[in-house]
Amino acid sequence: MTEVFEQNFTITQLREVDLLEAAKEDLKAGLKNKFALVPTLYFYDDLGSKIFRELCAEPSYYLPRAELRILENYSSEISKKIGNRPIIELGCGDCHKSAVLLNEMMIVHNACQFIPVDVSLSVLEEAAKSLKTRIQGIQISAVNGTYFDAFEHLYASASSPCAFVFLGSTMAQFTDEMIADFLSNTRKVARRGDLFLVGFDLHKSAEILKAPYNSASARNHQLNGPRHINRLFDGNIDVDGIRSEAIWNERKHRIEMTLKFTEKQNINLKKIKFKRCFQQGETTLTHIMRKMTADEIVEIFRLNNMRSCETWFDERNKFGVFLFEFN
Numbered sequence: 001m002t003e004v005f006e007q008n009f010t011i012t013q014l015r016e017v018d019l020l021e022a023a024k025e026d027l028k029a030g031l032k033n034k035f036a037l038v039p040t041l042y043f044y045d046d047l048g049s050k051i052f053r054e055l056c057a058e059p060s061y062y063l064p065r066a067e068l069r070i071l072e073n074y075s076s077e078i079s080k081k082i083g084n085r086p087i088i089e090l091g092c093g094d095c096h097k098s099a100v101l102l103n104e105m106m107i108v109h110n111a112c113q114f115i116p117v118d119v120s121l122s123v124l125e126e127a128a129k130s131l132k133t134r135i136q137g138i139q140i141s142a143v144n145g146t147y148f149d150a151f152e153h154l155y156a157s158a159s160s161p162c163a164f165v166f167l168g169s170t171m172a173q174f175t176d177e178m179i180a181d182f183l184s185n186t187r188k189v190a191r192r193g194d195l196f197l198v199g200f201d202l203h204k205s206a207e208i209l210k211a212p213y214n215s216a217s218a219r220n221h222q223l224n225g226p227r228h229i230n231r232l233f234d235g236n237i238d239v240d241g242i243r244s245e246a247i248w249n250e251r252k253h254r255i256e257m258t259l260k261f262t263e264k265q266n267i268n269l270k271k272i273k274f275k276r277c278f279q280q281g282e283t284t285l286t287h288i289m290r291k292m293t294a295d296e297i298v299e300i301f302r303l304n305n306m307r308s309c310e311t312w313f314d315e316r317n318k319f320g321v322f323l324f325e326f327n
Contacts, residue, residue: 008138009128013121014145014153020232027229028274031267031284038286040173042232043225051224055217063169063212066319067199068097074312074321075104081310081323082163082195084109088154089165090147092116095127097167103135113139115162117150147185154189163195169319172200172254172290176300183304187326196306196324203291204318206248213246213255213289222257225286233269241265245283253296255289294320 023039030038044052056064071078078101087105089098095116105112112135118124124142131138143150164186171179186196203209212218222244226237241263247256261278268275278284292300297320298308306324313320 009132009140009142011121011124011128011142011144012153014143014149024272028272030286031274031276034282034284036285037288038225038284040287042228043221043286045224045228045231048221048224048228051217051221055212055215055221058212058215058217060211060215061218062318063201064097066201066314066316067167067169067321068100069314070199070312070319070321071097071100073314075101076108078197078310078312078321078323079104079108082197083161084111085195086113086115086160086162087165088115088117088162088189089167090117090150091166091168091170092118092127093123093168095131098165099131099134101165102131102138106135106138111139112137113141115141115143115154117143117145117147119144119146147182151185151189161191161194162189163197164190166196166198167321169199169201169289171198172292173287174290175288179300180304183301183306190326192326194326195309196301196326197321198324199319199321200297201289201291202313202318202320203253203293203296206250208318209255209291210246210248213257218246219244222259222286226259229269233271233274235267235269237267238263238265253290253292255291257286257288258283259286294322297322 020041023041026039027042030036055061087102092098102112102114116124116127121144124144128140128142131140143153174182223239223242226239226242229235230237241261243260243262245258245260247258249256260283261280264280265278267278294311301308301324305327307327309323309325311320311322
């Protein structure tokens with residue numbers, strides 16, 4: 001573990017983790033079983049991140065803009081609900097959206113202690129520089145590592161009530177079991193009365209829900225996954241023989257991102273010794289985006305022993321930001 005100190009800013013770098021290496025077995029399981037998930041990190045190399053930024057700029061991809069509008073419209077109210085307590089943001093990225101809330105925290109409470117967590121050291125450094133310029137007096141104690149490594153580190157050093165922030169509808173990619181596991185690990189750090197602020201895209205018409213995931217950018221982002229896997233593992237996946245499909249599963253209230261093979265392919269990923277034959281027309285599930293009602297979201301958290309405090313919606317009720325309390 002290493003630490004870097006600057007004025008009003010520290011960054012703690014936990015053990016270096018090769019996430020792609022750690023996720024190899026999950027990748028194999030996802031490709032072997034059509035109902036398993038392919039780890040989403042394989043879609044986010046430099047090119048994949050660039051394509052995703054392009055996707056976020058498309059009119060049909062309303063999610064980040066809807067969440068940002070909620071924070072812009074209600075940041076004062078949210079800040080007062082949270083109170084003057086440290087903010088721990090999980091998977092902070094560039095902090096573009098959370099900066100709105102952090103700035104309001106400084107205005108309302110004349111203080112703001114921010115603990116951003118991300119696996120990318122360079123992303124943390126750039127985000128911290130931007131925040132220090134934008135929000136005078138903010139105290140930043142960044143943690144570079146995975147969520148679970150960060151939980152262990154924070155557990156050892158936590159000393160006051162805090163609020164966890166998890167934006168971007170990321171948790172919508174989790175199954176109920178994954179949510180329970182995630183919150184169980186969070187609870188190792190959290191105390192009774194700590195808060196959890198989380199964003200979720202909401203259930204609505206299938207036409208609106210499918211549109212963001214069937215755009216050209218969305219399909220290109222999906223197909224970057226097998227391209228990236230080929231580069232990493234000396235693979236032979238013929239991307240031209242695959243079609244990206246976003247399917248709306250009404251029974252499970254979720255978008256299912258799939259890759260459908262338009263021709264028979266004998267896949268060989270040499271570096272991880274994985275072989276499998278995909279038949280023409282066969283599909284494999286890559287990831288899911290759940291689109292639940294507000295009541296369904298509240299119920300999931302209730303089952304994980306968390307109390308609903310408040311919910312804020314955008315003007316069209318497309319997206320919700322939920323505040324929960326640990327019981």
